[in-house]
Amino acid sequence: MPVALKIFITAVLINNIILMRFIGLCPYIGMSTDVKQSIGMGFAVTFVMVLASTATWTLYNLVLYPLGLEFLQILVFILIIASLVQLVEFYLKKAAPALYMSMGIYLPLITTNCAILAVTFDNITYGHSFFESIVYSVGVALGFMLAMIILAGLRTRVRTSAIPAFLRGNPILFVLSSLVAVSFMGFAGLIK
Amino acid sequence: MKRSTAVFLQGLIIENPLAIIMIGLCSALAVTTSVANGIGMSLAMTFVIVASEFIISAFRKLIPESVRIPIFIIIIAAFTTMVDLVMKAYFPDLSKAMGVFIPLIVVNCIIMGRVEAFASKEPVPHAILDALGMGLGYTWVLVGMSVVRELLGNGTILGIQVLPETYQPILFFVLPPGGFLVFALFISLNLFLKKKWLESPLGCPDPEGGK
Secondary structure, three states, rough: OOHHHHHHHHHHHHHHOOOOOOHHHHHHHHHHOHHHHHHHHHHHHHHHHHHHHHHHHHHHHHHHHHHOOHHHHHHHHHHHHHHHHHHHHHHHHHHHHHHHHHHHHHHHHOOHHOOOOOHHHHHHHOOOOOOHHHHHHHHHHHHEEEEEHHHHHHHHHOOOOOOHHHHHHHHHEEEHHHHEEEEEEEEHHHOE | OOOOHHHHHHHHHHHOOOOOOOHHHHHHHOOOOOOHHHHHHHHHHHHHHHHHHHHHHHHHOOOOHHHHHHHHHHHHHHHHHHHHHHHHHHHHHHHHHHHHHHHHHHHHHHHHHHHHHOOOOOHHHHHHHHHHHHHHHHHHHHHHHHHHHHHHHHHHEOOOEEEOOOOOHHHHHHHHHHHHHHHHHHHHHHHHHHHHOOOOOOOOOOOOOOO
């Protein structure tokens, strides 16, 4: 199996960023009230994640690493992501108002989304090439969207079912996530 | 109650960041597979929040309103980098076990939230108390969760065998799904305690509406 495909499948299913690694839980719990909203959030995350990976990979390998400034990684990456999201927001507002209307409201939330920052760190830690880091970020983002859509779907069912009193409200969401995570563990054998 | 005591207790119980407000969850669920990890993460987090709140509160009159968020981020990122490098140098095993979650302290909503809502407005002593309260509030939930998970999933606490040798470890609890389940029970317990202790005399309906 080609390496890129392996990275992709691992990122979407086996090491699903939410269900297996617990990164990006805040939007997962907060934004998954209906399926439509989850899809919107998912696309916005995909977009920003790919952009952020591209920018941080380039900067790390062309500037920070040659100059021996790796210790600035955390500081530089978070600033790049924050300013990038801001720029994208300005650009979309002006150039593509329709797209902005559907995606724009999610953009400010994404700046402090740990999933984005985690992916950029992963790219450096795993030593991905430029192409691999893009494949990886698309995979992680799709995994994020998949988990959100699943939870949103389950939430609509839960609303009309009889839940034990002590699990009503937020606790049931984590019980549901636990069950979905069990089923995702079955994917572990997908790649040897 | 004196105001300083109230400020301290706020984070510890009443507005516990993890169990009540439910922010900063990622690291809490991911690192609680063993008690050592839970304690390490809590110490790192408490250090960053105390240091950041101290600095920001001390300089709150000098930080211009319009660029405060980027300044906060830089201060938090600087302390996070320190913790990350110290951990890598002195506790390489712990640092490896927690992986990406130490750098991720920088985007932990608890710190940003407290800095924005509290430290940027209050004097230094209160800011430090608030940070300690929040840090300890984070710590007890993390340590509590990791004790449950390590005990049931491994039969040990801090690597020391506690349950009898014949105990068959329930691997489920150290795997990711176990983290979700233990956390669900934790917040359920916390909601129950809060309802019991803070029941309003007027009998207000449950704000969640029992959804």
